[in-house]
Amino acid sequence: MSDFTPSSDGIVVVDKPAGMTSHTVVARIRRLAGTRNVGHAGTLDPMATGVLVAGINRATRLLGHLQLADKSYDATIRLGAVTTTDDAEGEIVSTAPVAGVTAAAISSAAEAYRGEISQIPSAVSAIKVDGKRAYERVRAGEEVVLKARTVTVSRYDILDIRVSESWIDLDISVDCSSGTYIRALARDLGADLGVGGHLTALRRTRVGAFDLSAAHTLEALAEDFAWLPIADVAAGTFPRYDADLDQAAAIRTGRPLPGLNLPDGQTAMFDPTGTFLALYEPHGPLAKPTAVFVG
Structure with a gap:
Protein backbone atom coordinates (compact mmCIF):
# COMPACT_ATOMS: atom_id res chain seq x y z
CA MET A 1 0.00 0.00 0.00
CA SER A 2 1.42 3.39 -0.98
CA ASP A 3 1.16 6.53 1.12
CA PHE A 4 -2.16 8.31 0.82
CA THR A 5 -2.43 11.88 -0.46
CA PRO A 6 -5.60 13.94 -1.07
CA SER A 7 -5.22 13.25 -4.82
CA SER A 8 -5.00 9.45 -4.40
CA ASP A 9 -7.66 7.24 -5.97
CA GLY A 10 -8.79 4.39 -3.79
CA ILE A 11 -11.23 2.58 -1.56
CA VAL A 12 -11.71 2.75 2.20
CA VAL A 13 -13.66 -0.04 3.90
CA VAL A 14 -15.38 1.27 7.03
CA ASP A 15 -16.91 -0.68 9.89
CA LYS A 16 -19.85 1.65 10.36
CA PRO A 17 -21.02 2.16 13.94
CA ALA A 18 -24.65 2.06 15.00
CA GLY A 19 -26.51 5.36 15.25
CA MET A 20 -24.69 7.03 12.36
CA THR A 21 -25.96 7.58 8.83
CA SER A 22 -23.93 6.54 5.81
CA HIS A 23 -23.84 10.21 4.80
CA THR A 24 -22.20 11.10 8.12
CA VAL A 25 -19.59 8.39 7.58
CA VAL A 26 -18.78 9.86 4.16
CA ALA A 27 -18.42 13.31 5.73
CA ARG A 28 -15.92 11.89 8.22
CA ILE A 29 -13.94 10.22 5.41
CA ARG A 30 -13.86 13.50 3.47
CA ARG A 31 -12.23 15.23 6.41
CA LEU A 32 -9.74 12.42 6.99
CA ALA A 33 -8.86 12.16 3.27
CA GLY A 34 -8.66 15.89 2.66
CA THR A 35 -10.94 15.76 -0.39
CA ARG A 36 -14.64 16.27 -0.99
CA ASN A 37 -14.69 13.69 -3.78
CA VAL A 38 -15.88 10.76 -1.63
CA GLY A 39 -18.89 8.52 -2.14
CA HIS A 40 -20.15 5.21 -0.82
CA ALA A 41 -21.56 2.00 -2.27
CA GLY A 42 -24.74 0.74 -0.65
CA THR A 43 -26.45 2.71 2.12
CA LEU A 44 -26.66 1.24 5.60
CA ASP A 45 -29.49 2.26 7.94
CA PRO A 46 -28.44 4.25 11.02
CA MET A 47 -29.17 1.27 13.30
CA ALA A 48 -27.04 -1.05 11.15
CA THR A 49 -23.33 -1.67 11.57
CA GLY A 50 -20.66 -3.22 9.42
CA VAL A 51 -19.08 -2.97 6.01
CA LEU A 52 -19.51 0.33 4.17
CA VAL A 53 -17.32 0.74 1.09
CA ALA A 54 -16.27 4.32 0.33
CA GLY A 55 -14.55 5.50 -2.84
CA ILE A 56 -12.13 8.42 -3.01
CA ASN A 57 -11.57 10.60 -6.10
CA ARG A 58 -11.66 8.53 -9.31
CA ALA A 59 -12.53 5.42 -7.34
CA THR A 60 -16.00 6.90 -6.69
CA ARG A 61 -16.74 6.01 -10.32
CA LEU A 62 -15.89 2.40 -9.55
CA LEU A 63 -18.55 2.20 -6.83
CA GLY A 64 -21.44 1.77 -9.24
CA HIS A 65 -19.79 -1.37 -10.54
CA LEU A 66 -18.93 -2.71 -7.07
CA GLN A 67 -22.49 -2.03 -5.93
CA LEU A 68 -23.72 -4.86 -8.15
CA ALA A 69 -21.87 -7.40 -6.02
CA ASP A 70 -23.55 -9.77 -3.59
CA LYS A 71 -23.68 -8.85 0.08
CA SER A 72 -23.81 -10.73 3.37
CA TYR A 73 -25.59 -9.84 6.60
CA ASP A 74 -26.02 -11.10 10.13
CA THR A 200 -33.77 -5.65 15.89
CA ALA A 201 -30.14 -5.90 14.78
CA LEU A 202 -28.33 -5.77 11.45
CA ARG A 203 -24.65 -6.10 10.65
CA ARG A 204 -23.34 -6.17 7.10
CA THR A 205 -20.43 -8.58 7.02
CA ARG A 206 -19.49 -8.43 3.34
CA VAL A 207 -19.88 -6.35 0.19
CA GLY A 208 -18.51 -8.23 -2.80
CA ALA A 209 -14.86 -8.97 -2.09
CA PHE A 210 -14.77 -6.73 0.99
CA ASP A 211 -15.58 -8.27 4.35
CA LEU A 212 -15.13 -7.29 7.98
CA SER A 213 -11.50 -8.39 7.93
CA ALA A 214 -10.79 -5.43 5.61
CA ALA A 215 -12.95 -2.94 7.53
CA HIS A 216 -11.72 -0.26 9.92
CA THR A 217 -13.54 1.80 12.50
CA LEU A 218 -13.59 5.57 12.07
CA GLU A 219 -11.46 5.87 15.20
CA ALA A 220 -8.83 3.56 13.71
CA LEU A 221 -8.88 5.45 10.41
CA ALA A 222 -8.27 8.71 12.26
CA GLU A 223 -5.10 7.16 13.69
CA ASP A 224 -3.97 5.35 10.53
CA PHE A 225 -5.79 6.02 7.26
CA ALA A 226 -5.89 2.50 5.82
CA TRP A 227 -6.91 2.51 2.17
CA LEU A 228 -6.74 0.35 -0.94
CA PRO A 229 -5.39 1.85 -4.19
CA ILE A 230 -7.85 1.68 -7.08
CA ALA A 231 -5.53 -0.65 -9.04
CA ASP A 232 -5.52 -3.18 -6.19
CA VAL A 233 -9.30 -3.03 -5.88
CA ALA A 234 -9.84 -3.49 -9.61
CA ALA A 235 -7.42 -6.42 -9.80
CA GLY A 236 -9.03 -8.06 -6.78
CA THR A 237 -12.60 -7.60 -7.96
CA PHE A 238 -12.54 -8.23 -11.71
CA PRO A 239 -10.63 -10.47 -14.10
CA ARG A 240 -7.40 -8.74 -15.15
CA TYR A 241 -6.04 -8.02 -18.64
CA ASP A 242 -2.53 -6.62 -19.07
CA ALA A 243 -2.43 -4.59 -22.26
CA ASP A 244 0.60 -3.86 -24.40
CA LEU A 245 1.57 -0.28 -25.21
CA ASP A 246 -0.56 0.02 -28.34
CA GLN A 247 -3.60 -1.51 -26.65
CA ALA A 248 -3.11 0.73 -23.61
CA ALA A 249 -3.10 3.82 -25.83
CA ALA A 250 -6.41 2.73 -27.33
CA ILE A 251 -7.91 1.92 -23.93
CA ARG A 252 -6.99 5.35 -22.56
CA THR A 253 -9.24 6.93 -25.18
CA GLY A 254 -11.97 4.31 -24.83
CA ARG A 255 -11.57 2.74 -28.26
CA PRO A 256 -12.97 -0.76 -28.94
CA LEU A 257 -10.39 -3.51 -29.30
CA PRO A 258 -10.66 -6.66 -31.42
CA GLY A 259 -9.48 -10.16 -30.63
CA LEU A 260 -9.06 -9.98 -26.85
CA ASN A 261 -11.43 -12.86 -25.99
CA LEU A 262 -12.37 -11.35 -22.65
CA PRO A 263 -14.59 -13.38 -20.28
CA ASP A 264 -18.24 -12.44 -19.87
CA GLY A 265 -18.79 -9.45 -17.63
CA GLN A 266 -16.32 -6.70 -16.92
CA THR A 267 -12.53 -7.01 -17.05
CA ALA A 268 -10.03 -4.62 -15.45
CA MET A 269 -7.59 -3.32 -18.06
CA PHE A 270 -4.02 -2.42 -17.05
CA ASP A 271 -1.12 -0.85 -18.93
CA PRO A 272 2.43 -2.32 -18.89
CA THR A 273 3.33 -0.20 -15.82
CA GLY A 274 0.47 -1.68 -13.76
CA THR A 275 -1.75 1.40 -13.97
CA PHE A 276 -5.47 0.60 -13.91
CA LEU A 277 -7.02 2.13 -17.02
CA ALA A 278 -10.59 0.98 -17.55
CA LEU A 279 -13.27 -1.67 -17.34
CA TYR A 280 -14.04 -3.42 -20.64
CA GLU A 281 -16.52 -6.13 -21.60
CA PRO A 282 -17.00 -8.27 -24.71
CA HIS A 283 -19.40 -7.20 -27.46
CA GLY A 284 -19.24 -9.84 -30.17
CA PRO A 285 -15.76 -9.77 -31.74
CA LEU A 286 -14.86 -6.53 -29.92
CA ALA A 287 -14.07 -5.49 -26.38
CA LYS A 288 -15.70 -2.18 -25.48
CA PRO A 289 -15.35 0.08 -22.44
CA THR A 290 -17.96 0.35 -19.70
CA ALA A 291 -15.87 2.92 -17.80
CA VAL A 292 -12.50 4.59 -18.39
CA PHE A 293 -10.64 5.87 -15.32
CA VAL A 294 -7.71 7.75 -16.87
CA GLY A 295 -7.31 10.64 -19.26
Missing part, protein backbone atom coordinates in the same frame (compact mmCIF):
# COMPACT_ATOMS: atom_id res chain seq x y z
CA ALA A 75 -29.32 -10.03 11.63
CA THR A 76 -31.83 -10.62 14.41
CA ILE A 77 -35.53 -10.86 13.62
CA ARG A 78 -38.10 -10.44 16.39
CA LEU A 79 -41.36 -12.29 15.79
CA GLY A 80 -44.50 -11.12 17.57
CA ALA A 81 -44.56 -7.41 16.77
CA VAL A 82 -44.95 -5.15 13.74
CA THR A 83 -43.34 -1.70 13.67
CA THR A 84 -43.81 1.34 11.47
CA THR A 85 -40.32 0.98 10.02
CA ASP A 86 -39.97 -2.82 9.97
CA ASP A 87 -37.13 -2.42 12.47
CA ALA A 88 -36.60 -1.58 16.13
CA GLU A 89 -36.38 2.17 15.46
CA GLY A 90 -40.06 2.37 14.59
CA GLU A 91 -43.13 2.40 16.80
CA ILE A 92 -44.87 -0.90 17.50
CA VAL A 93 -48.24 -0.90 15.75
CA SER A 94 -49.41 -4.43 16.55
CA THR A 95 -48.44 -7.49 18.54
CA ALA A 96 -49.51 -11.13 18.46
CA PRO A 97 -48.92 -14.13 20.73
CA VAL A 98 -46.11 -16.39 19.56
CA ALA A 99 -46.87 -19.45 21.70
CA GLY A 100 -48.02 -21.50 18.72
CA VAL A 101 -45.03 -20.72 16.48
CA THR A 102 -42.70 -23.71 16.27
CA ALA A 103 -39.15 -24.01 15.02
CA ALA A 104 -40.43 -26.25 12.22
CA ALA A 105 -42.93 -23.58 11.16
CA ILE A 106 -40.20 -20.94 11.15
CA SER A 107 -37.89 -23.08 9.02
CA SER A 108 -40.70 -23.88 6.59
CA ALA A 109 -41.67 -20.21 6.22
CA ALA A 110 -38.05 -19.13 5.70
CA GLU A 111 -37.72 -21.60 2.82
CA ALA A 112 -39.96 -19.35 0.69
CA TYR A 113 -37.34 -16.61 0.85
CA ARG A 114 -34.44 -18.60 -0.53
CA GLY A 115 -33.51 -18.22 -4.17
CA GLU A 116 -35.00 -15.66 -6.54
CA ILE A 117 -37.89 -13.89 -4.83
CA SER A 118 -40.21 -10.95 -5.38
CA GLN A 119 -39.80 -8.44 -2.56
CA ILE A 120 -41.57 -5.18 -1.75
CA PRO A 121 -39.02 -2.85 -0.12
CA SER A 122 -39.80 -1.25 3.20
CA ALA A 123 -41.73 2.01 2.85
CA VAL A 124 -38.99 3.77 4.82
CA SER A 125 -36.26 2.78 2.38
CA ALA A 126 -34.01 5.23 0.53
CA ILE A 127 -35.69 4.46 -2.80
CA LYS A 128 -36.72 7.62 -4.61
CA VAL A 129 -40.39 8.17 -5.48
CA ASP A 130 -40.84 11.07 -7.91
CA GLY A 131 -37.48 12.48 -6.90
CA LYS A 132 -37.97 12.20 -3.13
CA ARG A 133 -36.76 9.45 -0.80
CA ALA A 134 -39.50 7.08 0.32
CA TYR A 135 -38.60 7.53 3.98
CA GLU A 136 -38.91 11.31 3.62
CA ARG A 137 -42.43 10.91 2.25
CA VAL A 138 -43.36 8.58 5.11
CA ARG A 139 -42.03 11.03 7.69
CA ALA A 140 -44.08 13.76 6.02
CA GLY A 141 -47.22 11.70 6.63
CA GLU A 142 -47.64 10.33 3.11
CA GLU A 143 -48.67 6.75 2.45
CA VAL A 144 -46.00 5.07 0.34
CA VAL A 145 -46.40 1.77 -1.46
CA LEU A 146 -43.33 0.67 -3.39
CA LYS A 147 -43.28 -1.70 -6.33
CA ALA A 148 -42.04 -5.25 -5.88
CA ARG A 149 -38.61 -6.06 -7.24
CA THR A 150 -36.86 -9.33 -7.98
CA VAL A 151 -33.90 -10.10 -5.73
CA THR A 152 -31.87 -13.22 -4.97
CA VAL A 153 -31.26 -14.68 -1.53
CA SER A 154 -28.60 -17.33 -2.06
CA ARG A 155 -28.26 -18.19 1.62
CA TYR A 156 -30.75 -17.76 4.48
CA ASP A 157 -29.49 -19.62 7.53
CA ILE A 158 -31.30 -19.60 10.86
CA LEU A 159 -28.52 -19.72 13.43
CA ASP A 160 -30.46 -19.51 16.68
CA ILE A 161 -34.04 -19.36 17.95
CA ARG A 162 -34.72 -17.79 21.35
CA VAL A 163 -38.22 -17.99 22.76
CA SER A 164 -39.60 -15.69 25.44
CA GLU A 165 -43.10 -15.11 26.75
CA SER A 166 -43.85 -12.23 24.38
CA TRP A 167 -41.68 -12.82 21.30
CA ILE A 168 -39.28 -15.07 19.44
CA ASP A 169 -35.87 -13.81 18.37
CA LEU A 170 -34.14 -15.38 15.37
CA ASP A 171 -30.48 -14.90 14.55
CA ILE A 172 -30.02 -15.27 10.80
CA SER A 173 -27.18 -15.05 8.29
CA VAL A 174 -27.99 -14.04 4.71
CA ASP A 175 -26.17 -13.83 1.39
CA CYS A 176 -28.15 -11.79 -1.11
CA SER A 177 -28.06 -9.63 -4.20
CA SER A 178 -27.91 -5.85 -4.08
CA GLY A 179 -31.33 -4.33 -3.56
CA THR A 180 -32.41 -6.93 -1.01
CA TYR A 181 -33.92 -5.45 2.14
CA ILE A 182 -33.30 -7.49 5.28
CA ARG A 183 -36.02 -5.50 7.05
CA ALA A 184 -38.43 -6.73 4.41
CA LEU A 185 -37.34 -10.32 5.04
CA ALA A 186 -38.16 -9.81 8.73
CA ARG A 187 -41.51 -8.18 7.95
CA ASP A 188 -42.56 -10.85 5.47
CA LEU A 189 -41.47 -13.81 7.58
CA GLY A 190 -43.50 -12.46 10.48
CA ALA A 191 -46.50 -11.89 8.23
CA ASP A 192 -46.32 -15.43 6.86
CA LEU A 193 -46.27 -16.83 10.39
CA GLY A 194 -49.24 -14.67 11.34
CA VAL A 195 -47.52 -12.88 14.23
CA GLY A 196 -45.66 -10.02 12.58
CA GLY A 197 -41.96 -9.39 12.63
CA HIS A 198 -39.32 -6.70 12.56
CA LEU A 199 -35.54 -6.36 12.60
Whole structure:
Protein backbone atom coordinates (compact mmCIF):
# COMPACT_ATOMS: atom_id res chain seq x y z
CA MET A 1 0.00 0.00 0.00
CA SER A 2 1.42 3.39 -0.98
CA ASP A 3 1.16 6.53 1.12
CA PHE A 4 -2.16 8.31 0.82
CA THR A 5 -2.43 11.88 -0.46
CA PRO A 6 -5.60 13.94 -1.07
CA SER A 7 -5.22 13.25 -4.82
CA SER A 8 -5.00 9.45 -4.40
CA ASP A 9 -7.66 7.24 -5.97
CA GLY A 10 -8.79 4.39 -3.79
CA ILE A 11 -11.23 2.58 -1.56
CA VAL A 12 -11.71 2.75 2.20
CA VAL A 13 -13.66 -0.04 3.90
CA VAL A 14 -15.38 1.27 7.03
CA ASP A 15 -16.91 -0.68 9.89
CA LYS A 16 -19.85 1.65 10.36
CA PRO A 17 -21.02 2.16 13.94
CA ALA A 18 -24.65 2.06 15.00
CA GLY A 19 -26.51 5.36 15.25
CA MET A 20 -24.69 7.03 12.36
CA THR A 21 -25.96 7.58 8.83
CA SER A 22 -23.93 6.54 5.81
CA HIS A 23 -23.84 10.21 4.80
CA THR A 24 -22.20 11.10 8.12
CA VAL A 25 -19.59 8.39 7.58
CA VAL A 26 -18.78 9.86 4.16
CA ALA A 27 -18.42 13.31 5.73
CA ARG A 28 -15.92 11.89 8.22
CA ILE A 29 -13.94 10.22 5.41
CA ARG A 30 -13.86 13.50 3.47
CA ARG A 31 -12.23 15.23 6.41
CA LEU A 32 -9.74 12.42 6.99
CA ALA A 33 -8.86 12.16 3.27
CA GLY A 34 -8.66 15.89 2.66
CA THR A 35 -10.94 15.76 -0.39
CA ARG A 36 -14.64 16.27 -0.99
CA ASN A 37 -14.69 13.69 -3.78
CA VAL A 38 -15.88 10.76 -1.63
CA GLY A 39 -18.89 8.52 -2.14
CA HIS A 40 -20.15 5.21 -0.82
CA ALA A 41 -21.56 2.00 -2.27
CA GLY A 42 -24.74 0.74 -0.65
CA THR A 43 -26.45 2.71 2.12
CA LEU A 44 -26.66 1.24 5.60
CA ASP A 45 -29.49 2.26 7.94
CA PRO A 46 -28.44 4.25 11.02
CA MET A 47 -29.17 1.27 13.30
CA ALA A 48 -27.04 -1.05 11.15
CA THR A 49 -23.33 -1.67 11.57
CA GLY A 50 -20.66 -3.22 9.42
CA VAL A 51 -19.08 -2.97 6.01
CA LEU A 52 -19.51 0.33 4.17
CA VAL A 53 -17.32 0.74 1.09
CA ALA A 54 -16.27 4.32 0.33
CA GLY A 55 -14.55 5.50 -2.84
CA ILE A 56 -12.13 8.42 -3.01
CA ASN A 57 -11.57 10.60 -6.10
CA ARG A 58 -11.66 8.53 -9.31
CA ALA A 59 -12.53 5.42 -7.34
CA THR A 60 -16.00 6.90 -6.69
CA ARG A 61 -16.74 6.01 -10.32
CA LEU A 62 -15.89 2.40 -9.55
CA LEU A 63 -18.55 2.20 -6.83
CA GLY A 64 -21.44 1.77 -9.24
CA HIS A 65 -19.79 -1.37 -10.54
CA LEU A 66 -18.93 -2.71 -7.07
CA GLN A 67 -22.49 -2.03 -5.93
CA LEU A 68 -23.72 -4.86 -8.15
CA ALA A 69 -21.87 -7.40 -6.02
CA ASP A 70 -23.55 -9.77 -3.59
CA LYS A 71 -23.68 -8.85 0.08
CA SER A 72 -23.81 -10.73 3.37
CA TYR A 73 -25.59 -9.84 6.60
CA ASP A 74 -26.02 -11.10 10.13
CA ALA A 75 -29.32 -10.03 11.63
CA THR A 76 -31.83 -10.62 14.41
CA ILE A 77 -35.53 -10.86 13.62
CA ARG A 78 -38.10 -10.44 16.39
CA LEU A 79 -41.36 -12.29 15.79
CA GLY A 80 -44.50 -11.12 17.57
CA ALA A 81 -44.56 -7.41 16.77
CA VAL A 82 -44.95 -5.15 13.74
CA THR A 83 -43.34 -1.70 13.67
CA THR A 84 -43.81 1.34 11.47
CA THR A 85 -40.32 0.98 10.02
CA ASP A 86 -39.97 -2.82 9.97
CA ASP A 87 -37.13 -2.42 12.47
CA ALA A 88 -36.60 -1.58 16.13
CA GLU A 89 -36.38 2.17 15.46
CA GLY A 90 -40.06 2.37 14.59
CA GLU A 91 -43.13 2.40 16.80
CA ILE A 92 -44.87 -0.90 17.50
CA VAL A 93 -48.24 -0.90 15.75
CA SER A 94 -49.41 -4.43 16.55
CA THR A 95 -48.44 -7.49 18.54
CA ALA A 96 -49.51 -11.13 18.46
CA PRO A 97 -48.92 -14.13 20.73
CA VAL A 98 -46.11 -16.39 19.56
CA ALA A 99 -46.87 -19.45 21.70
CA GLY A 100 -48.02 -21.50 18.72
CA VAL A 101 -45.03 -20.72 16.48
CA THR A 102 -42.70 -23.71 16.27
CA ALA A 103 -39.15 -24.01 15.02
CA ALA A 104 -40.43 -26.25 12.22
CA ALA A 105 -42.93 -23.58 11.16
CA ILE A 106 -40.20 -20.94 11.15
CA SER A 107 -37.89 -23.08 9.02
CA SER A 108 -40.70 -23.88 6.59
CA ALA A 109 -41.67 -20.21 6.22
CA ALA A 110 -38.05 -19.13 5.70
CA GLU A 111 -37.72 -21.60 2.82
CA ALA A 112 -39.96 -19.35 0.69
CA TYR A 113 -37.34 -16.61 0.85
CA ARG A 114 -34.44 -18.60 -0.53
CA GLY A 115 -33.51 -18.22 -4.17
CA GLU A 116 -35.00 -15.66 -6.54
CA ILE A 117 -37.89 -13.89 -4.83
CA SER A 118 -40.21 -10.95 -5.38
CA GLN A 119 -39.80 -8.44 -2.56
CA ILE A 120 -41.57 -5.18 -1.75
CA PRO A 121 -39.02 -2.85 -0.12
CA SER A 122 -39.80 -1.25 3.20
CA ALA A 123 -41.73 2.01 2.85
CA VAL A 124 -38.99 3.77 4.82
CA SER A 125 -36.26 2.78 2.38
CA ALA A 126 -34.01 5.23 0.53
CA ILE A 127 -35.69 4.46 -2.80
CA LYS A 128 -36.72 7.62 -4.61
CA VAL A 129 -40.39 8.17 -5.48
CA ASP A 130 -40.84 11.07 -7.91
CA GLY A 131 -37.48 12.48 -6.90
CA LYS A 132 -37.97 12.20 -3.13
CA ARG A 133 -36.76 9.45 -0.80
CA ALA A 134 -39.50 7.08 0.32
CA TYR A 135 -38.60 7.53 3.98
CA GLU A 136 -38.91 11.31 3.62
CA ARG A 137 -42.43 10.91 2.25
CA VAL A 138 -43.36 8.58 5.11
CA ARG A 139 -42.03 11.03 7.69
CA ALA A 140 -44.08 13.76 6.02
CA GLY A 141 -47.22 11.70 6.63
CA GLU A 142 -47.64 10.33 3.11
CA GLU A 143 -48.67 6.75 2.45
CA VAL A 144 -46.00 5.07 0.34
CA VAL A 145 -46.40 1.77 -1.46
CA LEU A 146 -43.33 0.67 -3.39
CA LYS A 147 -43.28 -1.70 -6.33
CA ALA A 148 -42.04 -5.25 -5.88
CA ARG A 149 -38.61 -6.06 -7.24
CA THR A 150 -36.86 -9.33 -7.98
CA VAL A 151 -33.90 -10.10 -5.73
CA THR A 152 -31.87 -13.22 -4.97
CA VAL A 153 -31.26 -14.68 -1.53
CA SER A 154 -28.60 -17.33 -2.06
CA ARG A 155 -28.26 -18.19 1.62
CA TYR A 156 -30.75 -17.76 4.48
CA ASP A 157 -29.49 -19.62 7.53
CA ILE A 158 -31.30 -19.60 10.86
CA LEU A 159 -28.52 -19.72 13.43
CA ASP A 160 -30.46 -19.51 16.68
CA ILE A 161 -34.04 -19.36 17.95
CA ARG A 162 -34.72 -17.79 21.35
CA VAL A 163 -38.22 -17.99 22.76
CA SER A 164 -39.60 -15.69 25.44
CA GLU A 165 -43.10 -15.11 26.75
CA SER A 166 -43.85 -12.23 24.38
CA TRP A 167 -41.68 -12.82 21.30
CA ILE A 168 -39.28 -15.07 19.44
CA ASP A 169 -35.87 -13.81 18.37
CA LEU A 170 -34.14 -15.38 15.37
CA ASP A 171 -30.48 -14.90 14.55
CA ILE A 172 -30.02 -15.27 10.80
CA SER A 173 -27.18 -15.05 8.29
CA VAL A 174 -27.99 -14.04 4.71
CA ASP A 175 -26.17 -13.83 1.39
CA CYS A 176 -28.15 -11.79 -1.11
CA SER A 177 -28.06 -9.63 -4.20
CA SER A 178 -27.91 -5.85 -4.08
CA GLY A 179 -31.33 -4.33 -3.56
CA THR A 180 -32.41 -6.93 -1.01
CA TYR A 181 -33.92 -5.45 2.14
CA ILE A 182 -33.30 -7.49 5.28
CA ARG A 183 -36.02 -5.50 7.05
CA ALA A 184 -38.43 -6.73 4.41
CA LEU A 185 -37.34 -10.32 5.04
CA ALA A 186 -38.16 -9.81 8.73
CA ARG A 187 -41.51 -8.18 7.95
CA ASP A 188 -42.56 -10.85 5.47
CA LEU A 189 -41.47 -13.81 7.58
CA GLY A 190 -43.50 -12.46 10.48
CA ALA A 191 -46.50 -11.89 8.23
CA ASP A 192 -46.32 -15.43 6.86
CA LEU A 193 -46.27 -16.83 10.39
CA GLY A 194 -49.24 -14.67 11.34
CA VAL A 195 -47.52 -12.88 14.23
CA GLY A 196 -45.66 -10.02 12.58
CA GLY A 197 -41.96 -9.39 12.63
CA HIS A 198 -39.32 -6.70 12.56
CA LEU A 199 -35.54 -6.36 12.60
CA THR A 200 -33.77 -5.65 15.89
CA ALA A 201 -30.14 -5.90 14.78
CA LEU A 202 -28.33 -5.77 11.45
CA ARG A 203 -24.65 -6.10 10.65
CA ARG A 204 -23.34 -6.17 7.10
CA THR A 205 -20.43 -8.58 7.02
CA ARG A 206 -19.49 -8.43 3.34
CA VAL A 207 -19.88 -6.35 0.19
CA GLY A 208 -18.51 -8.23 -2.80
CA ALA A 209 -14.86 -8.97 -2.09
CA PHE A 210 -14.77 -6.73 0.99
CA ASP A 211 -15.58 -8.27 4.35
CA LEU A 212 -15.13 -7.29 7.98
CA SER A 213 -11.50 -8.39 7.93
CA ALA A 214 -10.79 -5.43 5.61
CA ALA A 215 -12.95 -2.94 7.53
CA HIS A 216 -11.72 -0.26 9.92
CA THR A 217 -13.54 1.80 12.50
CA LEU A 218 -13.59 5.57 12.07
CA GLU A 219 -11.46 5.87 15.20
CA ALA A 220 -8.83 3.56 13.71
CA LEU A 221 -8.88 5.45 10.41
CA ALA A 222 -8.27 8.71 12.26
CA GLU A 223 -5.10 7.16 13.69
CA ASP A 224 -3.97 5.35 10.53
CA PHE A 225 -5.79 6.02 7.26
CA ALA A 226 -5.89 2.50 5.82
CA TRP A 227 -6.91 2.51 2.17
CA LEU A 228 -6.74 0.35 -0.94
CA PRO A 229 -5.39 1.85 -4.19
CA ILE A 230 -7.85 1.68 -7.08
CA ALA A 231 -5.53 -0.65 -9.04
CA ASP A 232 -5.52 -3.18 -6.19
CA VAL A 233 -9.30 -3.03 -5.88
CA ALA A 234 -9.84 -3.49 -9.61
CA ALA A 235 -7.42 -6.42 -9.80
CA GLY A 236 -9.03 -8.06 -6.78
CA THR A 237 -12.60 -7.60 -7.96
CA PHE A 238 -12.54 -8.23 -11.71
CA PRO A 239 -10.63 -10.47 -14.10
CA ARG A 240 -7.40 -8.74 -15.15
CA TYR A 241 -6.04 -8.02 -18.64
CA ASP A 242 -2.53 -6.62 -19.07
CA ALA A 243 -2.43 -4.59 -22.26
CA ASP A 244 0.60 -3.86 -24.40
CA LEU A 245 1.57 -0.28 -25.21
CA ASP A 246 -0.56 0.02 -28.34
CA GLN A 247 -3.60 -1.51 -26.65
CA ALA A 248 -3.11 0.73 -23.61
CA ALA A 249 -3.10 3.82 -25.83
CA ALA A 250 -6.41 2.73 -27.33
CA ILE A 251 -7.91 1.92 -23.93
CA ARG A 252 -6.99 5.35 -22.56
CA THR A 253 -9.24 6.93 -25.18
CA GLY A 254 -11.97 4.31 -24.83
CA ARG A 255 -11.57 2.74 -28.26
CA PRO A 256 -12.97 -0.76 -28.94
CA LEU A 257 -10.39 -3.51 -29.30
CA PRO A 258 -10.66 -6.66 -31.42
CA GLY A 259 -9.48 -10.16 -30.63
CA LEU A 260 -9.06 -9.98 -26.85
CA ASN A 261 -11.43 -12.86 -25.99
CA LEU A 262 -12.37 -11.35 -22.65
CA PRO A 263 -14.59 -13.38 -20.28
CA ASP A 264 -18.24 -12.44 -19.87
CA GLY A 265 -18.79 -9.45 -17.63
CA GLN A 266 -16.32 -6.70 -16.92
CA THR A 267 -12.53 -7.01 -17.05
CA ALA A 268 -10.03 -4.62 -15.45
CA MET A 269 -7.59 -3.32 -18.06
CA PHE A 270 -4.02 -2.42 -17.05
CA ASP A 271 -1.12 -0.85 -18.93
CA PRO A 272 2.43 -2.32 -18.89
CA THR A 273 3.33 -0.20 -15.82
CA GLY A 274 0.47 -1.68 -13.76
CA THR A 275 -1.75 1.40 -13.97
CA PHE A 276 -5.47 0.60 -13.91
CA LEU A 277 -7.02 2.13 -17.02
CA ALA A 278 -10.59 0.98 -17.55
CA LEU A 279 -13.27 -1.67 -17.34
CA TYR A 280 -14.04 -3.42 -20.64
CA GLU A 281 -16.52 -6.13 -21.60
CA PRO A 282 -17.00 -8.27 -24.71
CA HIS A 283 -19.40 -7.20 -27.46
CA GLY A 284 -19.24 -9.84 -30.17
CA PRO A 285 -15.76 -9.77 -31.74
CA LEU A 286 -14.86 -6.53 -29.92
CA ALA A 287 -14.07 -5.49 -26.38
CA LYS A 288 -15.70 -2.18 -25.48
CA PRO A 289 -15.35 0.08 -22.44
CA THR A 290 -17.96 0.35 -19.70
CA ALA A 291 -15.87 2.92 -17.80
CA VAL A 292 -12.50 4.59 -18.39
CA PHE A 293 -10.64 5.87 -15.32
CA VAL A 294 -7.71 7.75 -16.87
CA GLY A 295 -7.31 10.64 -19.26
